[in-house]
Amino acid sequence: MGDTLAIQVQDLHRSFGQNRAVDGVSFDVLRGEIFSLLGPNGAGKTTLISMLSCLLKADSGDALVMGHSISVKPQQVKASIGVVPQEVALYSDLSARENLLFWGKMQGLRGVPLARRVDEVLEVIGLTDRQRERVSTYSGGMKRRVNIAVALLHKPALVIMDEPTVGIDPQSRRSILDNVKQLRDQGMTVLYTTHYMEEAQELSDHVGIMDHGKLVAVGTQRELVKSVGELNRIQLRLSEPTEGFLETWKTIEGINDVTSDDGIVTVLAADSNRVLPRLFESAAGAGVRIVSVDIQEPNLEAVFLRLTGRALRD
Amino acid sequence: MQALDIALKDIRHSFTSLFGLMFMFAVPLLIVGLFTVAFGGTATSKQQTFSIPVTNVILANLDMGIQAVDLDPSDADPSTTAGDILTHLLSSDELKELMAVTTVTSANAARDAVDSRAAQVAVIIPTAFTRTSMEGAPGGGVEIYQDPTLTLGPGILRAIIGQFVDEFTSVRIMQSTMTASLAATGITPSPDKVAQAVQRFVEETMAAQATFGSVKVEAPPAKQQRSASLLATILAVYMAAMMVFYAYYTGTAGAESILLEQEQGTLQRLFTTRTAPAIVMQGKMLSILLTTALQMLVLMLVSALALGIRWGGLGPIMITLVPTALCASAFGIFLMSFLKTTRQAGVVSGGVVTATGILALASVFTMSVPSAAQLGQRVALFVPQGWSLLAFRQAMDGAPMGRLLTSAAVLLAWTAVMFLVGRARMARRFA
Numbered sequence: 218m219g220d221t222l223a224i225q226v227q228d229l230h231r232s233f234g235q236n237r238a239v240d241g242v243s244f245d246v247l248r249g250e251i252f253s254l255l256g257p258n259g260a261g262k263t264t265l266i267s268m269l270s271c272l273l274k275a276d277s278g279d280a281l282v283m284g285h286s287i288s289v290k291p292q293q294v295k296a297s298i299g300v301v302p303q304e305v306a307l308y309s310d311l312s313a314r315e316n317l318l319f320w321g322k323m324q325g326l327r328g329v330p331l332a333r334r335v336d337e338v339l340e341v342i343g344l345t346d347r348q349r350e351r352v353s354t355y356s357g358g359m360k361r362r363v364n365i366a367v368a369l370l371h372k373p374a375l376v377i378m379d380e381p382t383v384g385i386d387p388q389s390r391r392s393i394l395d396n397v398k399q400l401r402d403q404g405m406t407v408l409y410t411t412h413y414m415e416e417a418q419e420l421s422d423h424v425g426i427m428d429h430g431k432l433v434a435v436g437t438q439r440e441l442v443k444s445v446g447e448l449n450r451i452q453l454r455l456s457e458p459t460e461g462f463l464e465t466w467k468t469i470e471g472i473n474d475v476t477s478d479d480g481i482v483t484v485l486a487a488d489s490n491r492v493l494p495r496l497f498e499s500a501a502g503a504g505v506r507i508v509s510v511d512i513q514e515p516n517l518e519a520v521f522l523r524l525t526g527r528a529l530r531d
Numbered sequence: 532m533q534a535l536d537i538a539l540k541d542i543r544h545s546f547t548s549l550f551g552l553m554f555m556f557a558v559p560l561l562i563v564g565l566f567t568v569a570f571g572g573t574a575t576s577k578q579q580t581f582s583i584p585v586t587n588v589i590l591a592n593l594d595m596g597i598q599a600v601d602l603d604p605s606d607a608d609p610s611t612t613a614g615d616i617l618t619h620l621l622s623s624d625e626l627k628e629l630m631a632v633t634t635v636t637s638a639n640a641a642r643d644a645v646d647s648r649a650a651q652v653a654v655i656i657p658t659a660f661t662r663t664s665m666e667g668a669p670g671g672g673v674e675i676y677q678d679p680t681l682t683l684g685p686g687i688l689r690a691i692i693g694q695f696v697d698e699f700t701s702v703r704i705m706q707s708t709m710t711a712s713l714a715a716t717g718i719t720p721s722p723d724k725v726a727q728a729v730q731r732f733v734e735e736t737m738a739a740q741a742t743f744g745s746v747k748v749e750a751p752p753a754k755q756q757r758s759a760s761l762l763a764t765i766l767a768v769y770m771a772a773m774m775v776f777y778a779y780y781t782g783t784a785g786a787e788s789i790l791l792e793q794e795q796g797t798l799q800r801l802f803t804t805r806t807a808p809a810i811v812m813q814g815k816m817l818s819i820l821l822t823t824a825l826q827m828l829v830l831m832l833v834s835a836l837a838l839g840i841r842w843g844g845l846g847p848i849m850i851t852l853v854p855t856a857l858c859a860s861a862f863g864i865f866l867m868s869f870l871k872t873t874r875q876a877g878v879v880s881g882g883v884v885t886a887t888g889i890l891a892l893a894s895v896f897t898m899s900v901p902s903a904a905q906l907g908q909r910v911a912l913f914v915p916q917g918w919s920l921l922a923f924r925q926a927m928d929g930a931p932m933g934r935l936l937t938s939a940a941v942l943l944a945w946t947a948v949m950f951l952v953g954r955a956r957m958a959r960r961f962a
Contacts, residue, residue: 270803296805306796310544322536323804367800 256427299368358389537814586684785819786863843926891916
């Protein structure tokens with residue numbers, strides 16, 4: 218079993234004062250897969266991967282990364298991982314090539330093999346033509362791509378990426394997501410944190426959902442959706458206040474739950490096509506006009522909402 | 532190897548930073564330039580074209596000699612008093628380039644001469660000068676009444692009189708020790724014999740002074756200072772002080788790169804690579820060390836060429852420069868380990884470097900007031916800059932290797948303590 222796992226996290230804890238940033242997290246990541254940690258800002262994702270990359274010590278618990286304990290053999294762990302930090306961590310007064318050469322040396326590469334590898338990753342990130350320009354002259358997306366390239370120089374078995382697409386243009390984001398999928402195709406394991414549900418949906422083989430320092434769910438997307446009942450989410454905006462009236466909707470057959478927040482009514486139902494006509498009928502009978510309707514198929518956003526009671530971007 | 536890579540990357544950053552270059556080289560060199568403009572022409576001249584302005588001294592010797600001592604005047608020659616000897620010394624040919632001495636018979640006449648600006652300094656030797664000198668009273672009670680705007684002339688006068696009194700005191704100690712020692716063995720020496728012994732001691736002391744010079748205003752004939760003038764010596768001390776101050780500034784500014792990298796996220800990224808954190812810190816230390824050492828070498832070279840400052844032999848220079856560069860680097864890392872942001876560092880490190888620098892350099896800026904300078908030298912040893920300055924002064928003075936090595940050892944001890952504390956605190960922060 219151990220040979221098939223890239224990461225085994227066992228009851229990790231880390232607090233900052235009274236704040237429990239990571240609170241008893243356990244999960245496994247298979248070799249060669251993309252595992253996404255999905256959660257809003259402040260959920261504890263960065264703290265968790267800081268511990269997995271041996272930058273922070275755990276208060277308790279342990280993790281095996283590529284078979285090495287983060288608390289006992291941090292140097293072996295570091296040798297087997299490449300870390301892409303959330304913020305661009307490059308020397309802006311150096312060119313992309315100089316940055317890559319420097320970081321390659323920090324990973325133990327030298328001479329011709331290093332120069333060749335730098336050429337390769339520059340090709341992958343599409344910056345061969347501008348490799349000798351200072352990083353400070355690059356756009357945000359270009360910096361992000363160099364930021365990722367640094368982590369790939371030594372061909373690590375595991376790449377840890379902490380929200381690598383924050384604050385960049387759609388074109389660069391697309392390029393990065395494609396790069397991540399290529400890494401998996403090359404046999405690398407990717408631990409990817411994000412608060413963008415659509416990224417997790419597109420990339421992930423397995424997803425872990427974090428909130429308030431806890432891992433509230435883990436599994437494939439299908440498993441997660443199934444775990445919350447595969448309900449459709451129907452959001453309706455009504456013409457007037459709905460106190461009392463919504464109670465009648467809860468009695469309609471096929472509706473699982475009805476909640477109201479800030480003028481928007483959310484209805485959870487297994488089959489939206491079946492319940493929608495009855496909602497309109499009921500509203501018309503009560504003299505209430507439905508202004509807008511939005512139907513959402515079951516997805517990770519819905520799973521998160523169901524599990525935590527709030528939206529990812531709250 | 533990785534430590535060297537980190538060091539070279541940091542050095543490159545330092546040497547492409549206009550601000551860094553300005554404070555590492557431009558500001559200290561500007562100060563050297565000012566020194567050069569002010570004094571360079573005279574200090575570098577091979578001919579002794581510069582001379583300290585002659586101080587006009589008015590001297591009232593009121594010393595009653597042996598009559599002021601409770602002894603029988605017939606036992607000694609009343610015409611020979613300590614005041615006479617001091618008057619003779621101050622009027623001697625050796626000092627005539629420093630002071631022109633005129634004698635008067637009363638204290639008031641001497642003070643009036645200063646008040647009327649006929650003289651710049653009045654030296655009033657009190658009636659009991661012989662006795663108080665024998666008792667070792669500080670300065671022998673000699674009054675120096677001076678033009679308050681003068682510092683150098685009165686300073687030299689005080690030094691000469693202080694040494695003169697010290698020698699009188701040593702005669703007294705020698706006499707009493709000899710009498711007591713003989714008495715302990717049952718011998719009671721006759722006053723004549725004691726007087727002869729004292730006379731011989733004084734003669735030999737005077738002969739020794741003639742050889743080595745107890746009060747030297749010209750450069751000692753040591754090899755490395757053959758052509759240095761007194762002014763060049765003073766300039767050298769000021770230059771060393773400036774250099775030490777800016778070396779520690781550079782050490783601190785260099786260490787600030789740790790906080791800067793922390794804010795940029797590159798330090799954390801370094802700690803996620805297979806390069807051990809200890810190597811990362813060694814690389815940081817190496818870059819600060821090389822930058823500081825290079826800065827000092829440049830300043831020493833420029834000041835030697837521009838001001839003719841003799842820094843000492845290559846060996847003493849290395850024994851002084853390397854521990855100073857190490858200590859300045861460790862000082863920076865130690866300081867930064869207590870700070871969290873570059874913003875904090877800008878304020879706090881500037882303050883700490885300035886405050887400790889002032890403590891270290893206090894003795895330099897009070898050179899003309901011997902008692903204050905002495906206190907300043909003691910206080911300076913509470914900060915590492917003080918030891919660096921001491922080491923440079925020792926190297927310039929051609930001090931024995933033992934003393935140089937002692938100063939270097941103290942600097943290395945400072946280095947070890949500050950580096951270990953700084954490293955431990957940094958390690959706690961990042962792991």
